[in-house]
Amino acid sequence: MTSSDSDLLHQLVTQIQALREDQLKLSMQVEKLSLSQPKSSVLASMANSQPDSRIPDSPSVTAVVPPSPSMTPMLDDAATEKSVSPPPSITAKSLYSQRVILTTYPGQHGIHPVALNWGASDPQKRGPVVASRHPGSIKLRNAIGAYGGSYCVYRALAVAIGDLPSNHRPNFEMTEPTFKIGPFGAWFDPTKIVSIDPWGHLTSTLYRDQINEGLDVRPTIAITKAHMKLAEMEMSAMRGGLEVDGKVVINNMGELAVSKAAVEPVWYLPGVASRFGIEEGVLRRALFEDTGGMYPELITRPDLKVFLPPIGGISVYIFGNPAYISDPTKKLTLRVHDECNGSDVFGSDICTCRPYLIYGIEECVKQAQQGGVGVIVYFRKEGRALGEVTKYLVYNARKRQEGGDTADHYFLRTECIAGVKDMRFQALMPDVLHWLGIQKIDRMMSMSNMKHDAIVDSGIPILERVPIPDEMIPADSRVEIDAKIASGYFSTAQALNTEDLAKVKGRDWEDIEH
Numbered sequence: 001m002t003s004s005d006s007d008l009l010h011q012l013v014t015q016i017q018a019l020r021e022d023q024l025k026l027s028m029q030v031e032k033l034s035l036s037q038p039k040s041s042v043l044a045s046m047a048n049s050q051p052d053s054r055i056p057d058s059p060s061v062t063a064v065v066p067p068s069p070s071m072t073p074m075l076d077d078a079a080t081e082k083s084v085s086p087p088p089s090i091t092a093k094s095l096y097s098q099r100v101i102l103t104t105y106p107g108q109h110g111i112h113p114v115a116l117n118w119g120a121s122d123p124q125k126r127g128p129v130v131a132s133r134h135p136g137s138i139k140l141r142n143a144i145g146a147y148g149g150s151y152c153v154y155r156a157l158a159v160a161i162g163d164l165p166s167n168h169r170p171n172f173e174m175t176e177p178t179f180k181i182g183p184f185g186a187w188f189d190p191t192k193i194v195s196i197d198p199w200g201h202l203t204s205t206l207y208r209d210q211i212n213e214g215l216d217v218r219p220t221i222a223i224t225k226a227h228m229k230l231a232e233m234e235m236s237a238m239r240g241g242l243e244v245d246g247k248v249v250i251n252n253m254g255e256l257a258v259s260k261a262a263v264e265p266v267w268y269l270p271g272v273a274s275r276f277g278i279e280e281g282v283l284r285r286a287l288f289e290d291t292g293g294m295y296p297e298l299i300t301r302p303d304l305k306v307f308l309p310p311i312g313g314i315s316v317y318i319f320g321n322p323a324y325i326s327d328p329t330k331k332l333t334l335r336v337h338d339e340c341n342g343s344d345v346f347g348s349d350i351c352t353c354r355p356y357l358i359y360g361i362e363e364c365v366k367q368a369q370q371g372g373v374g375v376i377v378y379f380r381k382e383g384r385a386l387g388e389v390t391k392y393l394v395y396n397a398r399k400r401q402e403g404g405d406t407a408d409h410y411f412l413r414t415e416c417i418a419g420v421k422d423m424r425f426q427a428l429m430p431d432v433l434h435w436l437g438i439q440k441i442d443r444m445m446s447m448s449n450m451k452h453d454a455i456v457d458s459g460i461p462i463l464e465r466v467p468i469p470d471e472m473i474p475a476d477s478r479v480e481i482d483a484k485i486a487s488g489y490f491s492t493a494q495a496l497n498t499e500d501l502a503k504v505k506g507r508d509w510e511d512i513e514h
Contacts, residue, residue, distance in 0.1 A: 095159065095166055101138070103296035106303040113142040114215070116306060118268045119190030121183075123199050128207045129266055131308050132216035134167065140215065144297045145308030147218045149264040150380075152310055169216060172204035177223035179259055179322045186434035192458070194271025195428040196263050196314075197221070198435050220264040220308070228256040228317070232358045233365075241362070248319055248368045256365060259322050263314040263432060267307045275427045312339070312380020314432055319361075319375075320368025326437030331372035334438070335360030335445035336455075338381040338424055341388060349474035350395065350506070352481055356468045360445040363466070367443070377432055385423040386414070393417050398479075398506070405506035408498055410483030426450045430458035447489040465490045479506040 104111055113130070120126035131143040146152035158164035187198040199206060200220035207217050233254035236242045242249050250257055273280040287307070288298045297304060324330040337344075337360065340353035347354060357376070364374020383391030397413040398405040411421045429451065444452065444462045456462055467490060473481055482504045485491045496504070 101133075103300045105300050110139050112139060113304065114140045116142040118271070118305065119188055121188040123202070123206045126199065128203060128210065128215070128217040129197050129200075129220065129306055129308075130215065130217055131306075132218070134169075134216040136214040137216040142304060143266075143306040143308055144295050144301065144304050145310065147220065147264070147308065149308070149313050150310050170218065172211075172219070175204060175219075175222070177201050178225045179223060181223065181261070181322070182435070182437060184326060184434070184437040186437070190268065190271055191274070192434045193431045194268045194275060195265055195431045196435060197266040200263070200266065201261070220266050221261060223259075223261045225257070225259045228258045229253065230256075230358070230361070233362070236362060242365060243369060245369055248365055256319065256361075259318040261316040261318075263316065263435075265309050265311055265313060267309055269305050269307055272428065276425070312382075314380070315378040316432065316436070317361075317364075317376040317378070318373065319364045320373035322373070324373035325375060326439065328439040331367060331370070331442040332438065332440065333360075333364050333367035333372065333374045333443040333445065334377070334433075334441045335364070335375075336377045336379070336429060336448075336451050338379045338384070341382060342391075349476050350480070352468055352473055352477045355472040355474065356445070359468055359472055363443065363445055372442070375436070375438075379424075379429070381424045384414075384421070385425070386418045386420075390414075390418050399509055403502075403505075404508060405479055406502050407479045407483040407486070407496070407504035408501035410479055411487065422450075424450070426454040430455050430460065433460060434458065447484070447491060449488040449490060452490065467491050476506045478504055 114127055116127040116129065117125055127142065129143050130137055130141050131145050131147055132138070132141065133146075146155075148155055155164065159166045181201065182198065186192040197220050201223050203217055203219040204211065207215070211217055227250065233242065233249075233256060235254070237244055237249060237252055237254035242254060244250075244252055248257055249255070269283060270280050273283040276283070281302075284298045284302075287309075288294060288296070294310075295307070298307065318325065325332065335357065337353070337357050340348075340351060342348035343351050343353035344357060360376060361374075364376060367374045382388050394414050394417055397417065398409070401409060401413065403409075414421045426448075433455065438460055441455065441460060441462045443464045443466050444455075445466050446452065447465070447467050452462060452465065468481075481489075482496055482501060485493065486495045486497075486501055
């Protein structure tokens with residue numbers, strides 16, 4: 001490096017340092033102005049008393065993206081002519097008057113996260129989960145991510161196109177749960193529930209004062225009741241398989257009365273890391289690095305222990321009296337089901353998902369009619385959490401492989417494409433069961449060894465495991481079920497050896513009959 005190059009580099013570094021110092025001074029002046037405004041007594045009392053977790057040598061200024069030509073996409077003239085300009089009324093400046101805040105740091109001037117003590121028995125001492133970047137809440141945030149699970153992206157789109165004001169605040173009047181859940185002892189154990197907020201359905205009532213005074217806090221669980229109508233239930237009622245009692249089975253059409261809950265994921269990162277036997281830092285780094293740099297605060301804010309991941313949630317369907325779920329004197333039938341859109345909704349016969357789900361629902365209804373309660377827990381983990389695109393690619397490879405679609409190669413094709421045969425990782429699954437207050441499971445409508453082991457290891461005993469009846473297994477799904485039984489799934493039948501698995505073959509695409 002020449003002397004002139006060295007001088008130029010020194011000048012640049014000096015100028016950058018001066019800019020950073022000016023920015024810090026300006027930030028402090030703005031903060032003093034905001035602090036001079038009257039502050040709510042409720043919000044003031046919620047200032048975080050947790051110890052400073054500042055990252056060593058990290059800059060205590062907000063990361064800002066300045067306007068830069070490098071951020072403008074490079075387009076040729078033809079592309080420029082064809083591009084559609086946004087309406088002049090909707091611009092970045094009109095939506096967001098403040099500078100871009102990429103991340104924050106612990107101990108940064110003006111950052112005062114609301115206290116959040118995971119596992120506290122008093123909801124006020126536990127504190128609300130605050131993930132909003134609303135101007136009135138951004139400096140009080142105690143959670144990384146955004147409300148709404150995977151749907152937060154659609155909310156952002158609605159704001160961008162002008163359909164939703166960026167400062168919209170929900171009106172939670174008349175949205176309270178339709179039946180009572182909890183609290184239960186597991187809610188107060190920070191090791192029992194780490195992937196959902198057990199107080200999430202009571203947010204609008206427990207923290208009403210804080211919400212009224214400007215804190216943007218939102219429920220992550222909703223509880224309601226409804227009727228359910230399925231063709232299979234109608235046929236069962238017509239042939240006498242289900243009794244029409246006017247309470248659970250409402251009429252001859254097989255319409256069912258159901259109580260239900262929708263649950264969005266809320267991860268307590270230390271607990272999630274412990275559940276998988278890894279360090280919290282490794283979990284945070286992987287969540288950041290392997291999602292395209294999603295949520296920099298996973299790295300810069302080790303003091304924030306809660307993360308709202310943008311993934312699918314959980315639906316809970318309850319047949320019978322919800323109060324019986326936590327009553328160990330009542331029998332409980334349960335099916336934990338992972339989403340399979342192709343089968344559950346569209347009736348694909350390459351797997352047993354819909355038949356087993358229907359069987360589980362019918363048995364839950366019968367349990368409720370016998371004085372107990374039935375529960376279906378439905379997780380959004382499409383294609384073993386590998387996704388539907390990967391699942392369809394696997395289908396193609398299975399059907400095209402030499403020798404056809406055989407049970408001995410069932411998992412091989414998935415591993416070739418996805419690198420792993422299953423990413424559902426049932427370690428977090430029992431959390432929702434503990435939220436419901438389940439003490440024991442009399443009849444478990446599942447053959448999965450992973451689900452069984454996760455539930456039992458979490459402290460909930462399973463008294464009986466119920467496999468899907470053979471007559472409900474579609475012919476083309478024998479490949480799946482026989483391969484799973486051979487890999488460890490529960491069955492009353494003998495598992496096939498490798499030689500016999502090779503003889504179990506699914507139909508080819510051109511086959512009219514199996």
